[in-house]
Each structure stands twice: as structure tokens, then as C-alpha cells.
Amino acid sequence: MADSASRIEDISSMLLQSKSREDKSFAYLTLLHIQEESVGESSIIENLTCHSHCLLSIFLSDMFDDDEEIAAQTLKCLGFMIYHPFIVSAISDEEVSLVIKSLVKLIMTTKMKAICNLGVWCISTQQFRNSLIIDFLDSLLRALIYALDNPLDSLSTTYEAMQAVIKLGSEHPESMRNMSNLWTPPIYQRLLSADKRERDMSERCLIKIKSFLLPPPLILSQDLMRNIKKKLLPWMMNMVQEFERHGQTIQAWGWYIQLLGLVIMRNRNLLNEMLKVPQQIFRNQEPQVQTASLVAWEALVDILIQTQILSLGIEPNNVQCALPQTGAHVDGLSKSTKLIMKPLLGIMSRKRNELSVWSSCFNTWRHLLHKLGLGINYSGIADIVFEPVLKVIFRNGPDNGNLWPWKSCVTLLDEFISSKFRACGSQIVPDGSFIGSNFCEDYQIIKWLPWDCTKLGFNLKMIRAIIDRALKAAVTVESSKLIFDAALKIFRSILQGVQVDIKKPSTHFNEVMTCISTILEFLKELCEDLTSKLSGVGTRGV
Numbered sequence: 358m359a360d361s362a363s364r365i366e367d368i369s370s371m372l373l374q375s376k377s378r379e380d381k382s383f384a385y386l387t388l389l390h391i392q393e394e395s396v397g398e399s400s401i402i403e404n405l406t407c408h409s410h411c412l413l414s415i416f417l418s419d420m421f422d423d424d425e426e427i428a429a430q431t432l433k434c435l436g437f438m439i440y441h442p443f444i445v446s447a448i449s450d451e452e453v454s455l456v457i458k459s460l461v462k463l464i465m466t467t468k469m470k471a472i473c474n475l476g477v478w479c480i481s482t483q484q485f486r487n488s489l490i491i492d493f494l495d496s497l498l499r500a501l502i503y504a505l506d507n508p509l510d511s512l513s514t515t516y517e518a519m520q521a522v523i524k525l526g527s528e529h530p531e532s533m534r535n536m537s538n539l540w541t542p543p544i545y546q547r548l549l550s551a552d553k554r555e556r557d558m559s560e561r562c563l564i565k566i567k568s569f570l571l572p573p574p575l576i577l578s579q580d581l582m583r584n585i586k587k588k589l590l591p592w593m594m595n596m597v598q599e600f601e602r603h604g605q606t607i608q609a610w611g612w613y614i615q616l617l618g619l620v621i622m623r624n625r626n627l628l629n630e631m632l633k634v635p636q637q638i639f640r641n642q643e644p645q646v647q648t649a650s651l652v653a654w655e656a657l658v659d660i661l662i663q664t665q666i667l668s669l670g671i672e673p674n675n676v677q678c679a680l681p682q683t684g685a686h687v688d689g690l691s692k693s694t695k696l697i698m699k700p701l702l703g704i705m706s707r708k709r710n711e712l713s714v715w716s717s718c719f720n721t722w723r724h725l726l727h728k729l730g731l732g733i734n735y736s737g738i739a740d741i742v743f744e745p746v747l748k749v750i751f752r753n754g755p756d757n758g759n760l761w762p763w764k765s766c767v768t769l770l771d772e773f774i775s776s777k778f779r780a781c782g783s784q785i786v787p788d789g790s791f792i793g794s795n796f797c798e799d800y801q802i803i804k805w806l807p808w809d810c811t812k813l814g815f816n817l818k819m820i821r822a823i824i825d826r827a828l829k830a831a832v833t834v835e836s837s838k839l840i841f842d843a844a845l846k847i848f849r850s851i852l853q854g855v856q857v858d859i860k861k862p863s864t865h866f867n868e869v870m871t872c873i874s875t876i877l878e879f880l881k882e883l884c885e886d887l888t889s890k891l892s893g894v895g896t897r898g899v
Contacts, residue, residue, distance in 0.1 A: 385430035505543035530569035611653025776805035777854030
């Protein structure tokens with residue numbers, strides 16, 4: 358607007374010369390109105406920029422005004438000035454320094470909630486150059502930690518402080534990681550707050566900053582471990598006694614495991630104490646609590662399995678890497694996997710589950726399969742993590758709401774068996790690389806290595822587990838068709854896999870005959886059972 362320059366000059370004069378609070382308040386309201394009008398009006402922005410030096414000097418004084426209305430209006434006007442990129446580009450380094458120092462002082466000294474809140478808001482909205490902010494990061498964090506501690510009992514101030522943390526973290530991730538032991542405690546401690554608003558606020562903040570915070574720096578993990586021993590674990594154990602607080606307790610537990618990282622593996626006594634929390638909460642069969650427990654359980658999967666895989670020296674993508682079959686580290690992986698699988702098998706073994714619980718349980722199981730990497734190909738590990746789940750699901754069959762998990766397991770079994778070969782036109786890709794399973798909805802790859810004929814018995818046993826359900830009288834015609842179609846598809850994949858071995862010049866004649874004999878024996882027993890069932894049906898029909 359043509360008169361915006363003169364209006365801004367008049368406002369500046371009024372703010373400098375006015376002795377009346379009413380006049381000063383009116384001047385700030387007018388300036389706020391002009392700032393609102395500047396949206397899409399470059400001329401107003403240019404005039405505000407020309408007067409930015411004068412206005413900033415006024416703002417830095419008036420933000421400390423004892424009148425809450427004047428101070429609040431000042432901070433709103435300041436927030437606009439330090440947010441708009443064009444205006445910010447005209448602010449000198451010395452002025453930036455004065456603005457930051459003034460805001461830090463204001464936040465830590467004011468007794469007015471609204472003013473503290475607006476001061477923190479200014480920090481979260483500022484668009485100063487990163488190179489300038491880094492010089493004042495220590496003092497900014499002191500102010501934000503003060504606001505996070507919420508001495509004025511204002512949730513809005515805590516919220517704005519978390520927004521400022523998110524902003525600083527996105528712009529200075531390495532520096533914020535290095536000082537995370539200072540500013541994270543007020544955030545993660547609120548996960549156990551009785552106030553749902555505080556819990557939700559803290560979790561949203563952690564979700565947004567985990568990209569640079571995880572895996573956690575050692576300084577954070579060690580500080581959190583001390584905090585858990587002294588305060589947080591006793592707090593959680595008390596909350597476990599309250600049935601209605603199980604959901605929030607297990608959510609917090611999952612975050613603490615993530616923030617502890619690999620450090621928790623150096624203190625097995627503490628880990629064992631912490632495991633008492635989910636052990637009790639998994640008994641709660643409320644679907645929301647079960648789902649939250651399974652999501653939190655994935656954090657333990659990450660820590661336990663990563664530690665064991667690292668100790669085994671397995672290179673994630675090196676399929677030529679020899680897999681040790683015995684030793685303390687293999688035993689450690691086996692024990693960790695058994696621990697993780699126990700609650701999963703307990704849930705899967707139930708006759709009925711809510712769909713949300715089924716989905717969460719399978720997601721956690723798939724996450725485990727993915728995290729095992731090449732370790733899933735250990736015969737002992739497959740016996741723990743793979744076979745029991747397939748048996749449970751196939752025993753339940755596709756009836757009674759079990760269709761989704763049943764189909765998922767059939768798909769996964771077929772992909773495991775298909776790892777022996779890979780269709781490529783009319784060619785068969787030979788052994789020597791893993792096949793990545795597309796079974797996971799989030800595309801987490803499951804690294805199957807090609808199986809050998811020693812696995813033939815297992816593969817046929819799984820087909821039998823699928824078919825056994827169809828041999829029961831209560832199965833519907835539709836379910837029987839699904840079962841036999843799935844069994845036939847998997848049997849064909851097995852035959853293709855066996856064919857790969859038989860065609861190898863290195864395969865001995867005795868091995869070929871053993872494979873053929875095993876398959877024929879399986880078919881003989883299956884035909885006898887099917888004949889017996891058909892005979893029984895005929896007899897009942899008569």
C-alpha cells in the first residue's frame with residue numbers, strides 16, 4: 358500500500374514517544390494489523406524491512422514491560438519480524454545476538470505465563486541463519502530446558518518449547534545429539550505423566566526428533582540408565598499395578614528401551630528388571646493394550662537381536678559369509694529369540710484375536726524376521742521363530758476370522774521355499790544369493806538363503822500342517838479349497854527346489870534317491886489319510 362511507509366513511521370514515533378499505555382497498545386495493534394496486511398503485499402514487507410532496525414530496538418525494550426498486554430503485543434510483532442525471510446535478511450548479526458539474548462533472559466525471568474509462552478514461540482519461529490544460531494545454542498537450550506520444566510505450570514509453554522526443540526534438532530542435529538542428555542529428560546519423563554495431554558505432546562515430539570536422536574548417543578543412554586534406576590523404573594512398576602494405566606506404561610517402556618540403545622545390554626540386571634513391566638502388561642487382554650505392548654516389544658527386538666547379530670560377526674549382505682553353527686554367541690541369539698517369541702506365540706495361540714491385535718502381532722513377528730537378517734537361516738533359529746508360528750496358524754486354518762494371518766503365513770512359507778530358485782524367464786537363478794521376501798507390508802526384507810535337501814523334511818511337514826486342518830470334519834468347502842490350493846502351490850515350489858539340487862553335477866546319487874524317497878513316502882501317507890477321510894464321509898453318508 359502506498360501509505361504503508363508513513364503509517365509505519367507514525368507507529369515507530371508513537372512507540373518511542375508515547376507515555377500512555379493506551380496509545381502504545383493502539384500502536385502495536387495497528388502494527389499487527391499492517392503485518393497481517395503484508396501477506397502478498399511486497400511493498401509493505403519492504404517498508405517493514407526499512408524500519409526493522411528502529412522497530413527491533415523498541416521491541417527489545419517493550420518485551421520486558423510490566424504490562425502483560427504491551428509485552429504480548431511486542432512479542433507477536435517481533436515474532437513476525439524474525440520469521441519473515443526478507444525482513445530477517447536485513448537484520449544484522451549484532452541485532453540477532455541482542456534478540457536471542459533478550460528472549461533467553463525474558464523466558465527465564467518473567468513471571469507471566471503468556472509472556473514466557475510467546476518468548477519460546479519466538480524461538481521456535483525465528484528464521485535466523487544457522488551459523489548464528491549455533492553460537493547461541495547453549496543459551497537457547499538453557500531457556501528451552503527451563504520452559505520444558507514448566508515452572509509456570511503452562512502446557513502451552515511446554516508445547517512451544519518442544520516445537521523449538523524440534524526446529525533446532527532439524528537444523529543442528531549433531532549438536533543437539535551431543536547435548537541430548539540435557540534437554541531430553543523433561544520430554545521423556547512426561548511419558549509417565551498422569552496428564553494425557555502431556556504424554557501425547559511428549560510422544561509426538563519424540564517421534565519427530567527420533568530421526569536424529571536414534572540410535573541414541575552414549576551420553577544420553579548413560580544418563581537415562583541412571584534416571585531409570587533411580588526414578589523411572591520404580592514409577593513404572595507402581596503404574597503396572599493400575600490396570601487402566603497399562604497402555605501408557607508400556608508406551609513409555611518402549612521409548613526408554615529405544616533411548617537406552619545397546620547400553621542396556623551391558624547391564625543385564627537392569628534389563629531383567631525392566632522386562633518385568635511388559636511381562637505383567639502382556640497379561641492384559643484389552644486390544645489397545647495388547648497392540649501398544651507389541652509395538653513397544655519391537656524396541657526390544659531391535660536391541661537384543663542387533664547385539665547378538667553383531668557378536669556373531671554376520672555381515673548383513675554378504676551371503677558368502679560363513680554362519681557359525683555353535684558357540685556362546687549362537688546360544689545367545691537363540692535365548693534372545695526365545696524371549697522375544699514367547700508373548701508372540703501366546704497371542705497367536707488364542708482361538709480368537711481382534712484384527713488390530715493380529716496385525717500388530719504379525720508386524721512385530723515380521724520385524725523380528727527382518728532384524729535377524731541372515732541369522733534367520735540358522736537351523737536352530739528357524740525352529741524357534743519360524744516353524745512354531747506356521748504350526749499355530751495352520752492348525753487354526755483360514756476359518757473363524759483367521760483368513761488374513763493364514764494367507765500371510767502361506768505366502769511367507771512359499772517365499773522361503775522359493776528362495777531355492779528365482780524365476781527369470783525360463784532360467785533358474787542358481788544358489789548363491791538371498792531372496793528378499795516381499796511379505797512385509799513395510800518392505801522390510803527377510804533374507805532367506807537357498808535351502809538344501811536337509812530342509813526337505815521341514816518343507817513337507819509344513820504342507821502336512823496346512824492339509825491336516827482340511828481333514829477335520831468342521832471345515833467348510835470354501836476353506837478346504839483354499840487349503841488344498843495352497844498346499845499344491847507350495848508342493849510345486851518344493852519340487853522346483855529339489856530339481857535344482859538334482860541337476861547339480863556335485864549331487865550324489867544317494868542324495869537324489871533320498872529326496873525322491875522322502876517325497877514318495879510323504880505322498881503315500883497323505884493319500885492314505887485322504888482316502889481314510891473320504892471313506893469316513895461315505896460311511897456317515899450311508
